[in-house]
Amino acid sequence: MPRTLLERPDAVRALAGVFRRRGFEGSSLSVIQQEAGIGRGSLYHFFPDGKTDMARAVLDQVKDWFEDEVFAPLRSAADAAEAVSAMTKAVANYFISRENVCLFAAMTLGEEKATFAGEVKTYFADWVDALAALLQSGGLTPGDARENALDAVAVIQGGLILTRAYGNETTFLGVMERVEGRLLAQLS
Amino acid sequence: MPRTLLERPDAVRALAGVFRRRGFEGSSLSVIQQEAGIGRGSLYHFFPDGKTDMARAVLDQVKDWFEDEVFAPLRSAADAAEAVSAMTKAVANYFISRENVCLFAAMTLGEEKATFAGEVKTYFADWVDALAALLQSGGLTPGDARENALDAVAVIQGGLILTRAYGNETTFLGVMERVEGRLLAQLS
DNA sequence: CACATTCTGTACCGTTTAGTACACATTGTA
DNA sequence: TACAATGTGTACTAAACGGTACAGAATGTG
Numbered sequence: 495m496p497r498t499l500l501e502r503p504d505a506v507r508a509l510a511g512v513f514r515r516r517g518f519e520g521s522s523l524s525v526i527q528q529e530a531g532i533g534r535g536s537l538y539h540f541f542p543d544g545k546t547d548m549a550r551a552v553l554d555q556v557k558d559w560f561e562d563e564v565f566a567p568l569r570s571a572a573d574a575a576e577a578v579s580a581m582t583k584a585v586a587n588y589f590i591s592r593e594n595v596c597l598f599a600a601m602t603l604g605e606e607k608a609t610f611a612g613e614v615k616t617y618f619a620d621w622v623d624a625l626a627a628l629l630q631s632g633g634l635t636p637g638d639a640r641e642n643a644l645d646a647v648a649v650i651q652g653g654l655i656l657t658r659a660y661g662n663e664t665t666f667l668g669v670m671e672r673v674e675g676r677l678l679a680q681l682s
Numbered sequence: 683m684p685r686t687l688l689e690r691p692d693a694v695r696a697l698a699g700v701f702r703r704r705g706f707e708g709s710s711l712s713v714i715q716q717e718a719g720i721g722r723g724s725l726y727h728f729f730p731d732g733k734t735d736m737a738r739a740v741l742d743q744v745k746d747w748f749e750d751e752v753f754a755p756l757r758s759a760a761d762a763a764e765a766v767s768a769m770t771k772a773v774a775n776y777f778i779s780r781e782n783v784c785l786f787a788a789m790t791l792g793e794e795k796a797t798f799a800g801e802v803k804t805y806f807a808d809w810v811d812a813l814a815a816l817l818q819s820g821g822l823t824p825g826d827a828r829e830n831a832l833d834a835v836a837v838i839q840g841g842l843i844l845t846r847a848y849g850n851e852t853t854f855l856g857v858m859e860r861v862e863g864r865l866l867a868q869l870s
Numbered sequence: 871c872a873c874a875t876t877c878t879g880t881a882c883c884g885t886t887t888a889g890t891a892c893a894c895a896t897t898g899t900a
Numbered sequence: 901t902a903c904a905a906t907g908t909g910t911a912c913t914a915a916a917c918g919g920t921a922c923a924g925a926a927t928g929t930g
Contacts (some may be wrong), residue, residue, distance in 0.1 A: 517792030519707040523888060534889090535908040544889065595791065602846040603788050604705030611849065618847045641860060644844065648857055651843045652836030658790040659806045661799065669836055674827060711918060722919090723878040732919065 502540050503555070505532055510552045514595040518549055518606045546609060549601075553613050556597055559588070560621065568624040574632030575681050581625070582674040585650060590663055594654050623648050632681040642680055646673050689814055690728050691743070693720055698740045702783040706737055706794045734797060736795075741801050745778070748809065756812040762820030763869050769813070770862040771836060778851055782842050810835050820869040830868055834861050 508530035512521050515529070523545070527534055541547035563584050571577030589596065598617045601610045625643035630636055653669030696718035703717070711733070715722055729735035747752050751772050759765030777784065786805045789798045814831035818824055841857030 506758060517705075517707065519705065522886075524886080525755065533908055533910090535892095535910080537908095538889075539907060559775065571726040594695040596825070598847070599843045600791050602843055607846070614850065615846045618844055622844075632730065644836055644853065645857060648840030648844050649833055649837040649841065652838065652840035655790055655839045656806055656810075656832065658785045658795070658838050659786070659802045661803065665832065669833060672833060710916075712916080721878050721880090723880080723922095725878095726919075727877060 502551075505536070505540050505584070506548075506551045506555050508532060509548050510555065510592075510597065513549065513552055513597060513600075514593050517600060517604075518545070518643075519604060521545075544679060549606065549610070550613075553597060553601070553617075557613070557617055560617070563588075565620050565624040568628045571628055574628055575678055577628055578677045578681065579674060582670050582677075585628070586667060586670040589654060589666065594657050594663065594666055596651060596654055599651050599654070618647065629680065634680060638680075642677065646677060649673050685797065693718070693724070694730050694736075694739045694743050696747045697736050698722060698743065698780075698785065701737065701740055701785060701788075702781050705788060705792075706733070707792060709733075715777075717721075732821075737794065737798070738801075741785060741789070741798060741805075745805055747800070748805070751776075753808050753812040756816045759816055762816055763866055765816055766869065767862060770858050770865075774855060774858040777842060782845050782851065782854055784839060784842055787839050787842070807837065817868065818866070828836060830865065834865060837861050 509526065509532075512526050512529045516525060523534060523537070526532070526537065526548075537548070538544065541551060564581055567584075568577055568581060571580075598614050601607065601614050622643045623641070625646060626636075626639040629639035629642055634642065649669055650673060653666045653673075656669070657663055657666035689803065697714065700714050700717045704713060709724070711722060714720070714725065714736075725736070726732070729739060752769055755772075756765055756769060757822040759768075786802050789802050810828070810831045813834060814824075817827035817830055822830065837857055838861060841854045841861075844857070845851055845854035
């Protein structure tokens with residue numbers, strides 16, 4: 495079975511960049527061709543169902559990354575405090591190297607909202623649940639753990655909005671530092 | 683000078699609803715006509731520069747509402763704790779009655795980002811600054827006031843994302859209750 | 871009832887959209 | 901080198917896009 499230069503995961507990575515910069519509806523096929531450097535033929539070869547297919551593939555890849563690098567470590571952590579620090583560090587690095595855009599958050603707006611509602615809900619629920627479980631393992635009551643986890647994810651997402659609005663990155667970094675501090679304080 | 687049935691502010695209100703539901707790029711002229719119940723002729727009569735003009739008018743109206751109902755009260759408050767409670771209540775009611783969408787946050791994504799960057803930055807900066815000033819007047823150091831204000835606005839914005847993702851409203855209400863509690867705790 | 875002004879519906883324009891068709895290039899294997 | 905599978909550029913379509921033009925309806929004033 496012949497292999498050529500462009501593999502599907504590479505295409506997905508390139509698409510993710512375009513969607514982050516332009517949004518889903520703002521990424522026309524011509525824009526995608528140009529910015530991702532992938533011709534229309536290849537695009538419809540890898541993603542036969544068109545733009546929706548492309549977006550789904552991108553969301554899947556993001557979800558997989560978070561599952562491996564964030565959610566799973568939270569669930570299987572031995573030391574709660576260490577796990578909190580690891581999570582904030584991983585998440586901060588991730589979004590800073592990806593234009594401070596969370597594609598799942600972007601999918602809660604506009605027409606694409608209905609299309610990806612299931613995936614979006616699962617992503618955020620997995621994140622909140624994994625963090626809540628960790629906090630509970632660190633001594634918090636189930637209720638407190640859940641509330642703190644939800645507020646942590648919320649402040650991270652809001653931090654992304656504010657850092658884009660301000661046009662800097664220090665805003666987001668500050669939010670991440672403080673959310674780490676608050677979570678660690680809860681654990682002690 | 684003759685007056686007819688539809689006034690510009692009414693049109694702006696209708697447009698805001700469409701933009702909240704469909705996003706800026708997702709709101710085509712035909713969709714706007716249909717959902718806002720305003721014909722193309724009227725649209726271009728009130729907003730000669732087209733869609734950009736419409737979006738600007740909507741953002742202006744939102745900004746004015748927050749200026750009057752949120753920012754100004756924060757700045758001129760006598761009692762810091764009361765002002766915090768008033769703000770959280772006003773903000774919660776506002777977003778719940780507006781489909782849990784902050785149009786300024788939506789404008790930090792996609793192609794329209796560049797177009798409205800100035801207005802968006804001003805909106806969030808005004809909010810954070812007004813809240814920080816209040817917290818400072820309530821006894822916090824300038825640094826603490828600023829950090830707490832920024833995190834409060836961030837968690838509110840993130841709460842909107844999560845409540846849309848979960849498809850409920852209780853998530854956002856919970857976030858609002860807790861952010862009020864945390865701010866009040868700082869003041870005491 | 872005129873009248874000027876403010877609105878509004880409709881037809882239209884050139885451009886762009888997502889998606890399709892398909893010949894052809896590229897590749898690993900035999 | 902022949903071959904089948906995989907990947908890709910190009911031309912094309914119908915529909916939708918934002919925006920324009922403009923006749924005429926609606927309105928308060930004299």
